[in-house]
Amino acid sequence: MNNLVSVIIPVYKVEEYLNRCVKSVLAQTYRNLEVILVNDGSPDCCGEMCDGFAKIDRRVRVIHKKNGGLSDARNAGVEIASGEYLTFLDSDDWVHEEYIEKLYNLLISTESDIAACNFIRTSREDISLNTSNIEIHEFSNIEALEQLTGKFYVPLVVAWGKIYHKDLFRTIRYPVGKVHEDEYIAHHLLFKAKKVVFTTEQMLYYWQRKDSITGVGFNVSNRIYATHAIIERAAFLNEVGLTKLRNKTYKTAIYIYLQIVKYKKMNNELKNDQDLLSQFKILNLKLREGNYNSNLKIRYKLCCIMPDVMNIAFKMYYKAIKLIKGNVEKRSV
Template identity: 40%
Template sequence: MHSEISVIVPVYNVEHYLQRCINSIIQQSYTHLEIILVDDGSTDFSGRICDLYKKRDKRIKVIHQPNSGLSEARNTGIHAATGEYIGFVDSDDFIHPDMYLSLYQMMEENNSDVAEAGFEKVYGNAPVLREAGGGNVTVYSGHQAAVSGIVNLRCTTYSWNKLYKRQLWDQITFPKGKIFEDEFTTYKVFHACNRVAVTDQKLYYYVQRKSSIAHSQFSLKMLDHCEALDEMIRFIEKNNPEALPIVSIKYMFSNIWHLHSLMVHRKNIPDAMMVINRRVREILSCSKYLGRKRNLSEATKRILGDHYSSLYDQRRKIIILLFLLRRSLYFFFITLSCRDFAKRHLTLQRGKLST
């Protein structure tokens, strides 16, 4: 007898995409599904579409809740799920007809706690290759998968292209009110696994929308990613310190990019200098984990087995960026100090003239 899979779909104002998403789930070749549609306070017709599908397919459950964000919608779905396995699909995306059958078989054949598929980016109404074909399957330990996902080598931190054993989510939740929610959670789920099976078959279709969070312009919510990075490095320090020469590469690259954005948009950021100073301190503090080239080589061989050359190239770029960062920050703060001094001097002179 096949085990039931609970598929959780957070829904918010996606009336133009939702039917394609739901159809791709109900048409799965693996039919033992519990489909949980969590309407997160939609103001368009998305909620009604959910209710119509519920009447058509007895496997569908619909939950309507006040708008609380993607993380809380997923958490609501996890709490309501009764299946032995859990999967997530974002409501503007869709999936290959054999995705859950393939992932379930991978888990059974490899005795894994998580199975992960590849994904295809879809732009607009561009046609999608529907034949997934045979894929190569690689099995990692949980610790290997966590590190591989963090640095985006074979495993990924996306939550939606995977199938999980239900109990993995008993102690892990998505962070309320945060964007980049996957960056807070997926590596922790991997870390809790014994085995993770990964295929390069592209079974998930990731729709690219200009209005989505991932394509939004800079806002203070982007600092959630900085928080996720800080939490990640502390988790690795505590639970898998030998991986620090590897994961510090992701940490440094992402933080330097965020620091650049903060400096460019500092006029729109309250207490900008305090935020920038903190990022600088975090970056320079973490630079100690880059260590020697030999440290990276040994850690990569022990944990990932290969990928050393690509990681070494990234490490070399970071060292160059750190050198340039130190120089640019020096001139940046000197310029700000001179400007502030000039402002204070001019204000003082005006005060004297007015008296």
């Protein structure tokens, strides 16, 4: 018998997109659903639209709450979810009609706690998806964590595009008041899962709009939140004894720091940003105190002293890695 899947959709100022999103869920080939619409104090007609969906489909439940942000809305949905499994969807995105059925079947057949799919970024609705060369990857929890610095980083770190066993959220919630909220808890969820399965099939349509939280180009505040989350992840990896992965994670934080420094230098904002500079001095002290790879310590020190030079070095390094990978793939064909 198919288990109940709870679909949690935070709703805020999306009356232009909400109909498309909810209809894509109600049209799923997997029918045993509970659709939780969390009206996060939206000032437009979204609340009335949510109530309208509940009237036409008994699977829809609506929460009306004061505005608390995306994390708070997701957490509210988790609290009342009745399903054995959870999936999250942002209200300006939509999903393929077989999204839940395919992920659920993957999760059950591989005895995984998380099933994830790929997605497609789009600013138009008339899309023809490429369904050839679909790959299925099964990861242990440690292998899934390694992907947070690997090829499938984005689809594994985001909250949406997945089905989770509800037990994973027994003690885990999204951090309220922070952007890049999924960065803060992805590693906890992956570590807690006994197994993760990922399909490269694109089944979620990630709508690109300028007024969304993440759709505003280079946002310094958002990037700083990202570095905070990644540094917390590195500390967690250190606690569980994954030192090599901890060092890779610190490299990611350093690379984002370089992007922030470069942007602020271009806009003559760096000299007065004592908070940013002090934050990375603290990280430098942590690196100095911890039993970290000496190469990592030197690399970070050089980033602090010569951010522009190290930015160029990082770009050349990642370009060389891509070139090497490309040559290896060609030889293996």
